Amino acid sequence: MGIQTSLDGVRDADRIVEAMRLADELAFEASREPGLRTLRILSGALEGDDDVTAIAAVHAFGQIHDDDADRVLTTLLSEERAFLREHAAWVLGAHLPHFDVVGRLIGLVLDGGFGGMIAQRTLEQWAQTAPEHVAIGLEGALLGVDDPDARYRLVETLGLVRGAGPSRRLHAAAGDEGEHLLVRSAAVAALGQRRGDSAAAEKLDELARIDGPLRDIARLGLIDLAGGSVGRSAGGDGLTVAQLFLHADIDAGLTAAGSGDNGGVATLLVRLGDALVRDGRRAEGAGAEVGAAGASVDVKRVVTLSRGSIGDAIDSVVDVAGRPAGHLYGRIPLLTPPVSSAAAWPQRVAARRGIRRVLRAAGSVDVLHLRMAEVGSLAASDVARELDIPVVFTVAPDPHAVIQSMDSAGTLTRQNFGAADEREHFWFRARLVQRLASNAHHTVLFPRPQLRRDMRALVGIDIDSHPERHTVVPEGIDxxxxxxxxxxxxxxxxxxxxxxxxxxxxxxxxxxxxxxxxxxxxxxxxxxxxxxxxxxxxxxxxxxxxxxxxxxxxxxxxxxxxxxxxxxxxxxxxxxxxxxxxxxxxxxxxxxxxxxxxxxxxxxxxxxxxxxxxxxxxxxxxxxxxxxxxxxxxxxxxxxxxxxxxxxxxxxxxxxxxxxxxxxxxxxxxxxxxxxxxxxxxxxxxxxxxxxxxxxxxxxxxxxxxxTIQAMARSLESVYAGVHRESAATDRAVTA
CATH class of the missing domain: 3.40.50.2000 (Glycogen Phosphorylase B;)
Structure with a gap:
């Protein structure tokens, strides 16, 4: 197509959602035709008041892996327009580490918010190949920062870096009574991730024996150090399904329904979990369906994960580990105060640790069902990949449908898209939907009048290409x-x-x-x-x-x-x-x-x-x-x-x-x-x-x-059973 033609397509698109989809083609053309002409054309797209085209250009730069493109992206980290800083920090994660950029990324971490999470994520990726340089930058920043919230973010990021140096600094912060409690909590939680570090275990054991606000965090850290692997059900044990909605305090009585983000999803997960295990008990009495490996494919246990206090998290680990059946609730402590889903992205690291902890406690998890493009799904998808847990993802054109509605109403334009994206993170969430859908073992779709058209036009998914990977499942009520x-x-x-x-x-x-x-x-x-x-x-x-x-x-x-x-x-x-x-x-x-x-x-x-x-x-x-x-x-x-x-x-x-x-x-x-x-x-x-x-x-x-919720449960049971059978067959093939 050519870089100029592709860029023109983004600029001339009638709808913002269409322009976002065409941005993928622009990025592909940039990777195919790197060079000075491409750099000049994309640099020109960064100017002016078309925020959508400017963001598309940043992601196109991200597909050019040379020093010139890196210099442009590095410069954008100091751009006045905050949304461009965020997108530059995002795409730099796929590039080789640049040591002169580490300081600017740390600056974004200090600023916090969504941009801080994005910069932290890039630093975590860079730390895999250049841990010393990232650690030196973080430790240096700690010397000049006094604000507890900013120091918390620096220590949390340092906890993502392996090596003796970061471990020593975490030990010091955890035991420093002159350090702010928030900062110490970040250090204690990070020590729980240093598996194989005997000194970390000794420090956590010491703190767990002392009454005070760090005791329970240290206990969680000890649980994390001792956590085992996650397997799959076998021998007629029935399936364990985990489902997640981070932004709610979900309880069996739904006492907080309608508060904050405790909306329809929270209600659905409670009713659905109950229906799944009830249906599993009925099937057991009637003769359960048996899979290819001889295991029951009925759902015997559902673990619903949502946020909760540190004390509740400890109790839930014990409960989940000790109960092989029923509808259980796993709590994810976020260490920092609960916020709305749009503002919760900085809680990615705490969410990931909490999700990993509960799933390990379960011992066997056959399917992890994710819904929505938010920080919980981002964190859980990382854990599922690490623990080799099959994922079912409910795909919805969100935020695509919101963008389309606001675009139609005239409240969202190319000129104000950057400000809206900075607030609602539209672009990142749209790409997260695509990533989760493409990596899922199976996707679940909601009925829509023009389902195939909408999924193709809004999300870019052709559900006819592999129909066996998609199932339409209506939601239901009790x-x-x-x-x-x-x-x-x-x-x-x-x-x-x-x-x-x-x-x-x-x-x-x-x-x-x-x-x-x-x-x-x-x-x-x-x-x-x-x-x-x-x-x-x-x-x-x-x-x-x-x-x-x-x-x-x-x-x-x-x-x-x-x-x-x-x-x-x-x-x-x-x-x-x-x-x-x-x-x-x-x-x-x-x-x-x-x-x-x-x-x-x-x-x-x-x-x-x-x-x-x-x-x-x-x-x-x-x-x-x-x-x-x-x-x-x-x-x-x-x-x-x-x-x-x-x-x-x-x-x-x-x-x-x-x-x-x-x-x-x-x-x-x-x-x-x-x-x-x-x-x-x-x-x-x-x-x-x-x-x-x-x-x-x-x-x-x-x-x-x-x-009805019962009809929904039966449909999902079939989906879960199919994923379980396919995963078991894959395991046998790999073993052979």
Whole structure:
């Protein structure tokens, strides 16, 4: 194609996602035609206000392995535009170490954030071939830095470098009572990775015997030093499946659902893990399927990994190591305070250590199932490669679909893409999706109306080339939870005393003024994040007749201690409906609630609350993109008329005009019109009980036919069994 033609393709692409895909071709052409002309053309692309083309040029430089390209990338480490500094640090990881660049990369580590993680990752790669030079740079930087957070990052990075020098420095920092506790914790955790180092074991044993904040970290370090290998199930033991979502405190009761990043994924993993092991027990009683090696291919144990405290991590290691069956929870301590997924990239090293620890404790892990392009999946994929654990990856066009929606709405342009990428890390996440998908033993796909087209156009994956490597698996919900919620709400609507969950909702609605009584509820459940569109729902509702016809209930978010993403949504809501006017206008923000509570509140929107709200409310999902939509499915199973994004998973199960309305949720006017129309549709059959029942029955029928958690578990069991059989066959071939 030629370097200039390829660059023109990136510049002229109609959509940002298309330009990102064409950037791969530009990088290939740069590797094929290195030379002064290519350097001049790519250098010119770094100028101007087209951020997308500039980033593409940086990655093209990364494919040219000569001194001239290295000089350009080195210069970019001092570029005023922070997003270019990050991308330069990223691509330098694939180049040979340059000793004059180590200092600049360490400078990025000191700055922290995503750029610091990227620079740390490059230094870790360089330390494999030039450990002395990286260690000298880090130790020198420690001499001139006093800030505890910055020193923590330097010591953590030093812990990734092998050699006697780094070990001595870690020993000194771990035992230095004059050092900040945060820095000492980084040194202690790093000593736990020096397997075969007797001095490290002695220091950790010493610290583990002393009461204080370092004791439990030292105990974890001793566990890490003693950790063994990970094998596969055999002899009819049943499969062990590990699944991960780092950015939540997942518990069996789902008590934190809707807080921070505790969204639909957290709910799904709890319900799915329970369903997998229940199904395995049923299959065992009926005669389990047997694989080629004579081993049971039923899932007997699920280990769900999420973040947790250091004490919980120790307890979970003991629990996972001692229980061969059931749904277990492994805790990943991150040492630094929990943050949103977008800001969690600097926790890569701590996440990787915690994931490795739990998987080693399990003893045998047959499949590691990863979802989402975030730091947990990045860390877990490294561990899976190290421990030789097969990976199943759920591929979704994320962040691709978000970029496409924002591009269509005009809020994301080539001129502001760099700032957005610096904040949301779009480019890195998109490449992480491609890497995880290409390296996975099997990929799972969500249903989409144009699945093949979208995967090819957005993600660059041709699922027809090797269809045996891909399986479409819809997500599912637990209808028992929905049925219990409906039973409680219906009983209360007929006069029964409400339970605690419905009484809490009555108190919230009862705080509204008299003129807001008797109106139906418009409900939305989910995280308070820009992608989920909670503030957009408020604006669409408030700027239409819907504000006079219904009250709005938003369930989710940590209102007392909001994360940065939650605060952004709260600020946007405040700009539309100030806090002092919420009750007057009928806006209720409840904060996050346990999953069972949210289910009962949705049921109450369907049945009504006697004396407070009318029945036949509406459920609204305002997400910029929704890969499937657990809360949407729960709302449909409850019998609520829904408003959903016209794309992704919802477009495959919401029957437009019958069970809900599909709309362009990124378009404020379209979302407003959809909410008004949904209220019209919900009110129309209200006088006709038979029509209301028929519509609710149809929604329930759709969910029950294809979207239960049990159906999802059965589909995934087949995927896991296939991966297990293939891995066992490969092991036998290698042994032979």
């Amino acid at each position: 209808l028992d939870v929905v049925d219990a919620a409906l039973a409680d709400a219906s009983a209360h609507a007929e006069g029964a005393v409400p339970g605690a969950e419905l009484q809490a909702l009555r108190q919230l609605v009862g705080a509204l003024p008299e003129h807001r009584r008797g109106l139906p509820l418009v409900v939305s459940v989910g995280r308070f994040h820009q992608v989920k569109g909670m503030a957009a729902i408020v604006a669409a509702w408030q700027n239409s007749s819907a504000a006079e016809r219904a009250n709005l209930l938003l369930v989710g978010g940590d209102l007392r201690n909001p994360s940065a993403a939650e605060q952004q949504q709260l600020d946007a809501i405040e700009a539309v409906v100030p806090e002092g006017l919420r009750a007057e206008r009928g806006l209720i923000l409840s904060g996050h609630q346990p999953n069972d509570t949210a289910a009962r509140w949705m049921a109450a929107a369907r049945t009504g609350l006697p004396g407070l709200t009318a029945p036949n409310g509406v459920y609204v999902c305002g997400s910029l993109k929704e890969e499937f939509g657990i809360a949407l499915l729960e709302a449909m199973a409850t019998g609520l008329f829904v408003v959903a994004p016209d794309g992704g998973g919802p477009a495959t199960y919401v029957e437009h005009g019958r069970t809900g309305l599909l709309t362009q949720t990124w378009d404020g006017a379209a979302l407003t019109a959809a909410i008004e129309s949904a209220l019209d549709s919900a009110e129309a059959p209200a006088a006709d009980g038979a029509a209301t029942v028929a519509r609710a029955a149809r929604a329930r029928e759709v969910v029950e036919a294809s979207f």
